[in-house]
Amino acid sequence: MPDRSVIQLSGDGSHTVVSKIFEDVTYHSRHGAIAESNIVFIDAGLKYHFEKGKDNISIFEMGFGTGLNALLSFLWSKENKIRIDYQTVEAYPIDATVFNNLNYTDILGERQVFESFHNLDWNQSHIITVLFNFKKHLSLIEDLSLDKCFDVVFYDAFAPSSQPHLWELPILNKMYQILNDGGVLVSYCAQGAFKRNLKSCGFTIESIPGPPGKREMTRAIKIT
Numbered sequence: 313m314p315d316r317s318v319i320q321l322s323g324d325g326s327h328t329v330v331s332k333i334f335e336d337v338t339y340h341s342r343h344g345a346i347a348e349s350n351i352v353f354i355d356a357g358l359k360y361h362f363e364k365g366k367d368n369i370s371i372f373e374m375g376f377g378t379g380l381n382a383l384l385s386f387l388w389s390k391e392n393k394i395r396i397d398y399q400t401v402e403a404y405p406i407d408a409t410v411f412n413n414l415n416y417t418d419i420l421g422e423r424q425v426f427e428s429f430h431n432l433d434w435n436q437s438h439i440i441t442v443l444f445n446f447k448k449h450l451s452l453i454e455d456l457s458l459d460k461c462f463d464v465v466f467y468d469a470f471a472p473s474s475q476p477h478l479w480e481l482p483i484l485n486k487m488y489q490i491l492n493d494g495g496v497l498v499s500y501c502a503q504g505a506f507k508r509n510l511k512s513c514g515f516t517i518e519s520i521p522g523p524p525g526k527r528e529m530t531r532a533i534k535i536t
C-alpha cells in the first residue's frame with residue numbers, strides 16, 4: 313500500500329507527519345515536534361537516567377516513525393560523549409518521499425546520519441559512530457523478542473484513542489521485562505488508565521510537567 317502520510321508544520325517550526333494508516337493521528341505534538349521529543353524523551357528519559365551516573369546507556373524505542381527521537385539521541389550522545397546503544401521497532405515504515413522531506417536536519421544538522429537511520433538494513437546492528445550503535449527492528453511490537461535489556465524505554469506509540477491495545481498490560485509488561493533494574497520508561501501520555509496499568513506491572517510512577525500543550529507526562533521507574 314503506498315504511504316499517503318503527509319508532512320505538517322508543528323508549533324515550533326519542525327515538521328510532524330499525519331498518518332493515513334491510523335486515521336489522521338500525528339506522529340508528534342502539533343505544538344512542536346522537536347520540543348516534545350526533547351522534553352519527553354531526551355530530558356525526562358535519557359538525561360534523567362544519565363544523571364544517575366551511567367556512562368553507557370541503552371535505549372529501546374517503541375515506534376521509530378520519522379527517526380526524530382533517534383536523531384536527538386545521536387546528537388545528545390555526541391554532545392555529551394556518552395555511548396548509546398539504540399534499538400527501535402517499527403511495523404509501518406514511512407516512505408522515502410516523506411522522510412526525505414522532513415526539516416529536522418535543516419534545524420539540527422546531521423543529514424547523513426538521519427538518512428542512514430532510514431536507509432540502513434532492518435534487523436541488523438549498525439555502528440554509526442564509536443559512540444552510537446543503532447538497530448531497527450521491522451516488526452509489530454506484539455511479535456518482537458529482544459535478546460537484551462535496556463536502561464531507558466521511549467514509549468512513543470500513537471495515542472490510546474488510536475491504538476488502545478498498545479497501552480494495556482500485555483505490551484506494558486513486555487516493556488517492564490526488557491528494562492534493567494532502575495531503568496526508566498517515559499511517555500508523553502498521562503492518561504490515568506495507562507498509569508494504573510504501569511503500576512500493575514510493577515513500575516513506580518511519576519507525573520511530571522509535559523511539553524507545550526500538555527500539563528503532564530509520565531515517567532515510570534523499575535525498582536525491584
Ligand SMILES: C[S@@+](CC[C@H](N)C(=O)[O-])C[C@H]1O[C@@H](n2cnc3c(N)ncnc32)[C@H](O)[C@@H]1O
Nearest residue numbers: 375376377378379380381403404452453468470
Ligand atoms: C507516535 S509515532 C512514533 C514517532 C517516532 N518516535 C518519531 O520520533 O518520529 C508511532 C509509531 O508507531 C508505529 N506503530 C504503530 N503500531 C505499531 C506496532 N504494533 N508495532 C510497532 N510499531 C507500531 C507507527 O507506525 C508509528 O511510526
